[in-house]
Amino acid sequence: MKLFGLRTALYARRSKEEHQAASIDVQTGEGSRYIAEQGGTLAPEHIFVDADHGRAEFKKRPGLIAMLNAAERHAFDAVVVRDESRLGGDTNRTSLFIQDLLDAGVRLFYYFTDEEVKIDGAFDKLVINVRNFASELEREKISQRTHEHLLTKARRGLNVGGRVYGYDNIEVKDGEQRVRVEYRVNEEQAKIVREIFRRYADGEGLRTLAKDLNARGVEPPKAGRRGTGSWSYSSIREMVRRERYRGVLVWGKKEKTYKGGTKVRVDRPKSDWVTIEAPELRIVDDELWAAVQQRWSKREALTGSRRRGGRVRYFLTGFGRCAKCGGPMRADNAKVSYDNVRVYACAWHRDRGPAVCDNGLRRPVATVDEAVINCIKENVLHEEVIAEALREMRRRIAERAKNIDNELPQLEREASRLRSEIDRLVNALASFDQKPEAVIRGIAERQDQLSALEARLRAAKAAPSALDLEVRRLEKEARQRLGDLRAMLERNPEEARKALETILGGPLRFTPIETPEGKRYRIEGVVALEAVVAVEGNKARAVQAASPAGFEPA
Structure with a gap:
């Protein structure tokens, strides 16, 4: 069994244009069956799916990206996919993706043809490129047929997709x-x-x-x-x-x-x-x-010369959303006494009217920016963040070490059994004048399984000490990253925007509230701890504030 004892992931993809035969249910069903038959294990979190994504799309395929990130973290030992067309339809990019996967120490299998993908030499690379070329050629032909079909409909004045008001x-x-x-x-x-x-x-x-x-x-x-x-x-x-x-x-x-x-x-x-x-x-x-x-x-x-383009000049434009209507917050001009100042206000209130959003509150850009920056520095970018993330990491290491201790005896028994079977088959082979192909194949299969098991045993025995070293390395990097982010917030608006983009886990919500000083915005957001310490599945930290009176942790 090719996947015996291997932690296996499954990847499925289907574009909008493809037939039912390439559906996600078919791929996950057949792929799961193949993994079970080949002796692999499949955890639900290691099933990666991209529905309605074309084969030439690589940047906006969340399932594919998540799978490669998990592979680099050694979350599994092998990946099963229907065929090369599921991975991609671009000759160069698909080949590079396969190379990245194998370089991460993950084996790749196509269940439709029951084969393992290897790059052991120039010939293997040529075969992969030829097959990826065929997949890309098929994609181009599909695109040409689709264009021709739509062109024919357009020339007849028919609907070629979508709705138009009126x-x-x-x-x-x-x-x-x-x-x-x-x-x-x-x-x-x-x-x-x-x-x-x-x-x-x-x-x-x-x-x-x-x-x-x-x-x-x-x-x-x-x-x-x-x-x-x-x-x-x-x-x-x-x-x-x-x-x-x-x-x-x-x-x-x-x-x-x-x-x-x-x-x-x-x-x-x-x-x-x-x-x-x-x-x-x-x-x-x-x-x-x-x-x-x-x-x-x-x-x-x-x-025309003033429309579109240009760099963003204000700290929170692009990050803020009105909590009442969901529209974007933007910087507008306003009069304060006799002075013109820039203020944050709901764009939909201004452009679409109070029937869409009744949030007409405007607050000075400088005041709100300063309050947000101070909140982030005081409640997010400090030593407690690192300590919290590292505590979580150490807890997970302890759990993983406990699981490894429970798993080791079973793995060693299985490895001992495979060695015994290989020895018996080798002895049997020595007694034949003509070497039976079935016996040779049986030895090769068991040797592959044994190699995979021994690799897992080595990793399991080394894991606790290796992971502890990794924690120390991440702690050092995190403290450096913490200092970098604080410095970015203090330098200038552009650097501050970069820092905010790095640590935000979603938009900032502006909610108008009454305070003793008058109407203010309470600004709430989520900061991902992995922005400072890269930990798999890291928790987020919520912060909230009322401008300009100051920010308090949620």
């Missing part, structure tokens, strides 16, 4: 089978579209329109999981530029591709766009369309 998606069926999906004007939504175009052409701003629509309770566009349930500045901005509302369908402005190991959208040349006249889908007339585009062009000329 239209319904109507299924056209032949019996029970769906033939195509067509657009049809939704008259109720079309009235809102015409209203937006008229009011924008008459000089009203995008934020004013969003606030009014939210105040009136007009149902906003649906954006799937990205939807916020309210009208926004950005959704109206896209609407007044969408040519479909004047009866013109444009497809192919963007295309999906992979760069740097992740999916990105890039511009296609204008010559590749598909443009179809669809007068039956017209919602606004040419005169109104032209008036809106003329105003938009003037706006672009005035503000």
